[in-house]
Amino acid sequence: MNWDETAIHRWLEPLAGRGGEIAEVFGETLTELALEWRDGALGEARVRREEGTSARRRAGGTEQFVFVPGAGDAAVREAVRALRAQTGSEPLPIRSARPADAGAAEAFSDGERWARRLSAILSRHAPRHAFSFRLRETERRVVADGRRTSLAVRRLVSLEGRFTAASRAGDEERPFAFHAPASEGVADELKAQLCAAAAPRDRAVPAPAGETDVILSGGCAAVFFHEVLGHPLEADAEASPLRGLPDARVTVSDLDVSDDPRRLDLFGGYEHDDEGTAPRSVRLVASGLLGSRLTDRAHAPAAGSTGHGRRAGPSDPPLPRGSNVIVAAGSADADEMLRRLGNGLWIEEFAGGSVEIASGSFRLRFPRARRVRRGRLADELSGGVLAGELLPALGAIEPALGREVRACRSFGWCARGGQVVPVGGAAPEVLLRRLMVRPAP
Amino acid sequence: MKSEDLARELGRRARGQWELYRKTAESRETEFSRALERTAWRREEGWAARWWQAGAPRFAAASSPQGLLLALEEAGRLPVAESPAPEWPTRVAAAPAETSVEPPPDVFEDLARAVATASRGDATLGALSVRRGRATERIVNAAGLDVAQEHRTLDGVALCIGRRGSRAHEARLPFRWDGAPDLDALARRLADAASLPLSDRPAPFSSGQWLLDPAVGAAVLAAAAPLFLAERPPRWVLRGQAAARLLSVVDDASRDAAFDGEGVATRRTPLVENGQLVGRLHDLETARRAGADPTGHGVRPSFRLPPRAGPRRLFFETETPATPAALLASVTKGLFASALTAPVRVDVGADRYEIEFTGISIVAGRAGGPVAGARSTGRLSELLRRISGVSTDTVFFPSPYPAGSPTLLVERASFE
Numbered sequence: 001m002n003w004d005e006t007a008i009h010r011w012l013e014p015l016a017g018r019g020g021e022i023a024e025v026f027g028e029t030l031t032e033l034a035l036e037w038r039d040g041a042l043g044e045a046r047v048r049r050e051e052g053t054s055a056r057r058r059a060g061g062t063e064q065f066v067f068v069p070g071a072g073d074a075a076v077r078e079a080v081r082a083l084r085a086q087t088g089s090e091p092l093p094i095r096s097a098r099p100a101d102a103g104a105a106e107a108f109s110d111g112e113r114w115a116r117r118l119s120a121i122l123s124r125h126a127p128r129h130a131f132s133f134r135l136r137e138t139e140r141r142v143v144a145d146g147r148r149t150s151l152a153v154r155r156l157v158s159l160e161g162r163f164t165a166a167s168r169a170g171d172e173e174r175p176f177a178f179h180a181p182a183s184e185g186v187a188d189e190l191k192a193q194l195c196a197a198a199a200p201r202d203r204a205v206p207a208p209a210g211e212t213d214v215i216l217s218g219g220c221a222a223v224f225f226h227e228v229l230g231h232p233l234e235a236d237a238e239a240s241p242l243r244g245l246p247d248a249r250v251t252v253s254d255l256d257v258s259d260d261p262r263r264l265d266l267f268g269g270y271e272h273d274d275e276g277t278a279p280r281s282v283r284l285v286a287s288g289l290l291g292s293r294l295t296d297r298a299h300a301p302a303a304g305s306t307g308h309g310r311r312a313g314p315s316d317p318p319l320p321r322g323s324n325v326i327v328a329a330g331s332a333d334a335d336e337m338l339r340r341l342g343n344g345l346w347i348e349e350f351a352g353g354s355v356e357i358a359s360g361s362f363r364l365r366f367p368r369a370r371r372v373r374r375g376r377l378a379d380e381l382s383g384g385v386l387a388g389e390l391l392p393a394l395g396a397i398e399p400a401l402g403r404e405v406r407a408c409r410s411f412g413w414c415a416r417g418g419q420v421v422p423v424g425g426a427a428p429e430v431l432l433r434r435l436m437v438r439p440a441p
Numbered sequence: 442m443k444s445e446d447l448a449r450e451l452g453r454r455a456r457g458q459w460e461l462y463r464k465t466a467e468s469r470e471t472e473f474s475r476a477l478e479r480t481a482w483r484r485e486e487g488w489a490a491r492w493w494q495a496g497a498p499r500f501a502a503a504s505s506p507q508g509l510l511l512a513l514e515e516a517g518r519l520p521v522a523e524s525p526a527p528e529w530p531t532r533v534a535a536a537p538a539e540t541s542v543e544p545p546p547d548v549f550e551d552l553a554r555a556v557a558t559a560s561r562g563d564a565t566l567g568a569l570s571v572r573r574g575r576a577t578e579r580i581v582n583a584a585g586l587d588v589a590q591e592h593r594t595l596d597g598v599a600l601c602i603g604r605r606g607s608r609a610h611e612a613r614l615p616f617r618w619d620g621a622p623d624l625d626a627l628a629r630r631l632a633d634a635a636s637l638p639l640s641d642r643p644a645p646f647s648s649g650q651w652l653l654d655p656a657v658g659a660a661v662l663a664a665a666a667p668l669f670l671a672e673r674p675p676r677w678v679l680r681g682q683a684a685a686r687l688l689s690v691v692d693d694a695s696r697d698a699a700f701d702g703e704g705v706a707t708r709r710t711p712l713v714e715n716g717q718l719v720g721r722l723h724d725l726e727t728a729r730r731a732g733a734d735p736t737g738h739g740v741r742p743s744f745r746l747p748p749r750a751g752p753r754r755l756f757f758e759t760e761t762p763a764t765p766a767a768l769l770a771s772v773t774k775g776l777f778a779s780a781l782t783a784p785v786r787v788d789v790g791a792d793r794y795e796i797e798f799t800g801i802s803i804v805a806g807r808a809g810g811p812v813a814g815a816r817s818t819g820r821l822s823e824l825l826r827r828i829s830g831v832s833t834d835t836v837f838f839p840s841p842y843p844a845g846s847p848t849l850l851v852e853r854a855s856f857e
Contacts, residue, residue, distance in 0.1 A: 033515070035519070041522040042519070042520060042521050042522055043498075043521070043522055043524065044498060044499075044500065044521065044747075045499050045500070045516050045519040045521045046499075046500040046501065046502070046516065046746075046747065047500075047501045047502075047512040047513075047515045047516040048501070048502045048503065048512065048745055049501075049502075049503040049504070049508035049509070049511055049512045050502075050503060050504040050508070050745075051504050051505065051508065052504060061476060061477055061478060062477070062478050062479070063477060063478070063479040063480075064479075064480055064481075065479060065480070065481040065482075066481070066482050066483070067481070067482075067483040067484070067485070068483075068484050069484065069485060069486040069487075069504040069505065070504065070505060082482060086480065086482065111515060111518070111519060112518055112519060112520070115519050115520055116520070119520075236476075238475070238476070238567075239567070239602050239609060239611055241609075315483055315485065317479065317481070354783075356610070356611055357611055358602050358603075358604075358609035358610055358611035359608070359609055359610050359611070359638070363783070417598075418598070441786055441788070441793045441794065441795035441818045
């Protein structure tokens with residue numbers, strides 16, 4: 001993306017003349033490698049290379065949005081020309097585009113290395129399986145009216161699927177998901193998590209139905225807070241029950257939850273959001289008091305955007321979205337958490353979740369759990385659904401938090417309004433009382 | 442770079458075993474809410490190639506021919522296991538002339554009024570996004586296939602919020618109009634989905650008859666679609682009837698497109714006839730493995746993914762339909778499922794389903810009170826075999842392919 005930024009600024013200038021108006025150009029190049037394994041054989045390899053450019057103008061309550069393929073000079077000119085036509089501005093002069101950027105043609109370097117390394121890991125630790133692997137590299141550039149140009153580059157790794165593991169009652173099929181930014185140690189971390197997921201277990205009995213107390217462990221409390229705090233505090237969640245409660249006490253004073261895109265070690269991190277804003281950490285709950293909203297430029301108060309304007313891709317306009325949910329550590333160890341729980345469920349992973357904003361009701365699907373009896377881990381339980389309502393659930397959090405914060409690597413993608421963005425989180429053990437649970441059908 | 446250059450490159454890599462796909466699309470979208478009025482124009486382009494290099498399948502996609510050439514190179518280096526190539530179709534069809542896309546109709550105010558009327562003031566239209574689009578596809582392959590076709594769509598998403606006292610509920614419904622916009626039907630669905638859950642009344646019966654709105658019936662059919670793709674039908678189907686004798690299931694996308702995502706001609710494919718499973722949906726790959734003819738169900742959800750066997754326009758049928766009023770009159774005690782409150786969950790292999798819905802109780806053929814939320818779980822086989830009435834009011838819903846159902850009557854179901 002070798003853009004003539006001075007020219008783009010000049011083209012955008014007349015589109016955002018007054019305060020509060022937004023005019024911007026967003027470009028993305030994406031390269032994705034997708035590999036499909038079945039029982040040790042790499043059965044399918046897919047490579048995707050996409051480039052796209054969008055231009056947007058927002059003034060008051062109206063917005064014009066344009067998307068074209070390509071991320072070169074010609075695509076930018078086409079997008080801005082179409083945007084100016086939509087807004088009734090003077091068209092750009094026709095001029096031939098500069099030659100395409102040679103940098104965009106760089107080859108995807110480590111696809112073969114990942115294919116070989118994962119083949120070895122899967123064959124050794126989960127030889128019977130059906131897995132999908134994705135290595136996605138994105139480069140996103142934003143040129144906006146009166147702002148410095150931003151560039152954000154991300155490389156993300158995802159492995160999802162099912163494998164057959166030996167259990168004490170015979171073979172059983174287990175789901176597995178791992179999402180992390182690509183880094184030196186990520187293959188080793190993936191191997192360690194797969195080994196842990198393949199450990200022998202007792203035969204699972206159906207999860208109970210009814211009201212129960214729960215410990216969310218293994219970092220999966222981040223998924224819970226993503227649903228009950230993250231989505232309701234997105235600035236465009238007009239029907240949110242948290243909207244009219246600034247600084248209200250909603251939970252125990254020991255609890256601090258923030259949304260921090262700057263955590264680049266987590267799946268949802270980024271250096272600039274998709275409007276070119278450098279993000280900041282936003283306190284969702286501070287000492288039990290409800291914190292701030294997650295904003296983009298269109299929904300920002302005087303303090304400006306918090307850097308949470310995110311898009312699934314260049315063909316989508318930005319929305320205020322969450323990124324990485326971080327729950328601050330407490331002081332209890334796992335044994336103390338179990339003692340406090342007494343009887344209930346110990347859940348280490350969620351396979352999905354949703355919240356209905358207006359009513360505040362949420363549900364979280366867990367693929368397995370452990371029953372806890374008299375403060376000790378007991379039966380293996382099969383999957384189920386945890387459900388509740390947002391404010392009562394926040395009020396039911398115990399003032400005891402685990403001392404170790406763990407990254408939740410099974411948590412990776414969040415869909416809203418048809419837009420899927422990477423998200424992540426890290427959390428200690430969290431104890432909640434009186435949630436409804438029911439077994440999976 | 443042109444298609445011919447890419448075809449030459451594919452021929453060099455995989456002589457006689459390749460396919461090249463190109464899609465160009467344009468859409469106009471308007472989105473209205475209380476806070477925002479957005480107009481969007483999008484021009485999209487996608488290229489995709491599938492080829493068997495040294496006997497191993499590979500796939501590459503890009504937004505430009507230059508990008509595709511790079512992706513071909515990268516995918517060609519990966520150590521993929523060998524697998525036989527399918528038998529490629531051969532056909533030639535002229536490309537349609539490209540035409541422009543008009544802006545979608547502005548129906549926000551009309552729909553907002555219709556929702557308010559249908560919900561008696563309990564629900565308001567929060568946001569509406571309507572998109573009109575055109576897409577042109579061209580597929581060529583090593584066997585000489587060269588076909589092109591155009592699709593036109595008018596679809597969108599509506600968000601409705603129901604409020605009564607301190608209670609609120611949000612309903613978000615995707616819709617698709619094959620002809621003129623049917624605002625009254627959409628308004629009724631939105632009003633029911635947003636306002637019925639406000640009643641706070643649970644299901645008054647733990648079992649009874651169950652009347653399914655076309656939207657619920659279509660969602661059940663879409664969730665059960667893996668049944669029509671399985672290499673081996675599950676044991677519960679092999680043991681006997683797959684569904685009630687009066688029920689048929691058909692996939693027929695011939696009104697949408699002349700051929701599928703692999704260039705195979707579209708045709709009507711019976712899947713269940715008189716309650717018996719009689720067919721399966723095939724793309725080129727599954728047809729090769731099964732030693733059967735492809736049925737024209739190679740589906741590309743996007744140019745980014747290789748074609749896979751899947752439904753294209755799936756619907757229930759019967760030879761002995763009844764009117765919706767007749768089905769309602771035949772309910773002595775039961776529930777009408779008007780809208781879903783969670784996605785339908787079906788496990789075809791394990792023969793299980795779970796449906797969460799909102800609706801209305803029915804006693805002696807008359808509507809009782811609203812039911813805020815109810816859940817029915819059980820065996821999928823029993824649900825399909827207990828369908829005792831099929832109506833005439835078939836409606837299609839995006840799921841994401843069109844899935845159609847009339848009002849259905851299930852003779853017995855349990856509710857929580």
